Amino acid sequence: MNFNHSDKVKQLEARLTEFLEEFIYPNENVYKEQIGKSDRFSKVPPIMENLKEKAKEKGLWNLFLPESEYGGGLTNLEYAPLCEIMGRSSMAPEVFNCAAPDTGNMEVLVRYGTEEQKQQWLQPLLRGEIRSCFSMTEPDVASSDATNIQSSIVRDRDEYIINGTKWWSSGAGDPRCKIAIVMGKNDPSAPKHEQQSMILVPLDTPGVTIKRVLPVFGYDHAPHGHAEIEFKNVRVPAANMLLGEGKGFAIAQGRLGPGRIHHCMRTIGAAERALEELCKRVQDRVAFGKKLSEQGVIQEWIAEARIDIEQARLLTLKAAFMMDTVGNKEAKAEIAMIKVVAPKMALKVIDRAIQAFGAAGVSEDYTLAAAWANIRTLRLADGPDEVHKRAIARYELKKYM
Known part of the structure; x- marks a missing residue:
């Protein structure tokens, strides 16, 4: 397995990172303010549509889509670091038309839809109109x-x-x-x-x-x-x-494999941002006569977070590599494993970051509380941990039957 990124992916990584720094992070609070406190489901924040147009102009659109007549062209392994970058902000995936559940639904229509279904629903989804x-x-x-x-x-x-x-x-x-x-x-x-x-x-x-x-x-x-x-x-x-x-289960398996790995990729991005915020915070805060960053327990948190993130990323990249080379069916054990590992890892890292922030960590002033709540649902979405563990155990036992 070669996890070196191609020049194409490196360029996209740099462009995405620059986009987040220039347009996404400065507008996270603008987005929340534009949603407002009333009629929250009757309007779309204008900043979102503005940012979508910028993403289209910069060629950062529909990156999730595998090679097809509708565009795309990235493998799962190539998309992984890009999806991770998007996962650093809860609003970012939609900006690039790479948000769930639209990505999974578009892939279903690409794979299984009739020409009429594609014209009526896939094309407007690809354009970000609906x-x-x-x-x-x-x-x-x-x-x-x-x-x-x-x-x-x-x-x-x-x-x-x-x-x-x-x-x-x-x-x-x-x-x-x-x-x-x-x-x-x-x-x-x-x-x-x-x-x-x-x-x-x-x-x-x-x-x-x-x-x-x-x-x-x-x-x-x-x-x-x-x-x-x-x-x-x-x-x-x-x-x-x-x-x-009678094809519902066949479609579900085709849809949920990519959907699960995309969730894991974004989750790793959220964990990276939490660790980054933790490290910045503990450099600035003093307790009991020295910086938090000098406290042994905090250093242990940071070390464990880095180890856990790298382990989850490597397993996710292995799953992506297998999906590209031997197919989703052969990669089912790896997909199940990352679906268990990535959310649990991210919750641990975010929880440590919240602890380092103190009371501020559970407030709406920072992204940590919302990130924790969102990622906690991923231990249920697309199959709970227990179902995936049951499947992993069965795959393992089959080797010895």
């Missing part, structure tokens, strides 16, 4: 086992009828969110992993109701949001089915 959500998790079942999902997708001549309730549909609160990819059961009598399908549902379809937007540790993540959505006798054309009936 946003999307992914509706899989349900409130009434343990959705970590997706075979439990009970929402129904029933064929009625040239239409499908969707019924059910989804929640944690990230992005559905955004006024720009126009399309949902919905996973539901279309044939309960089929083999266990062929009962589910995925279908495209425009959010303005009659019968679609956004019941509420769910906060995460008190953060509403406006204007993005995480919505509970009711689908009541929702009718969409049969042409909205993705890939075909």
Whole structure:
């Protein structure tokens, strides 16, 4: 495995870093102020759209997309350091049109969409004109086992009828969110992993109701949001089915591999920023007669943080390398491992940074509290730790059967 970055990637790293320093960091508070305190899900902060135009002008757009007729051209290994840089700021991925769940939904449409579906939904997403959500998790079942999902997708001549309730549909609160990819059961009598399908549902379809937007540790993540959505006798054309009936699990595996590794890449970036802020803070604060940076316990935190970040990065790069060379299916153990390791690592680093900041660390004056709350959800999103550990153990045991 050769993890040396090509000249192309090095140039993109430098350009992204410069962009964050010049445009993103100085505007993080502007973004929060423009969201405001009321009507937080009815408007889009103007600074976001302005920064998107700057990103397009500088050629820093849709970097996540693998080589295809729609652009892109970076491998997972090449994208890893770039995604990490974006992960240093919660607002950065959207600026470059590299934010979840749009990236995963665009990859689904590239891989499995018909030409008509691509024209109607993929192209506007690639241009950043609309946003999307992914509706899989349900409130009434343990959705970590997706075979439990009970929402129904029933064929009625040239239409499908969707019924059910989804929640944690990230992005559905955004006024720009126009399309949902919905996973539901279309044939309960089929083999266990062929009962589910995925279908495209425009959010303005009659019968679609956004019941509420769910906060995460008190953060509403406006204007993005995480919505509970009711689908009541929702009718969409049969042409909205993705890939075909019973292909929901196949699509999910194709979608979640890249989605999981992108989360891990961004998480490493968040941990790097937290360590950077910790190191700067402890140089400036004095307690019991000497700088915090001279306290042995603080030095131990810093050393452990550097070790943990490097270990998580190397494992993530190995997973990216395997996805590029042998495919997502063969890299499934490595993908599962990084999904467990990266969020736990970042939470530990951020928690130490919060401790070093003292009371300021849990305030809204700094990025640490929001980063911790956001990353804590990743131990649940795209499969909880326990499910990934179960899979890793099974892969390991198979070697000795």
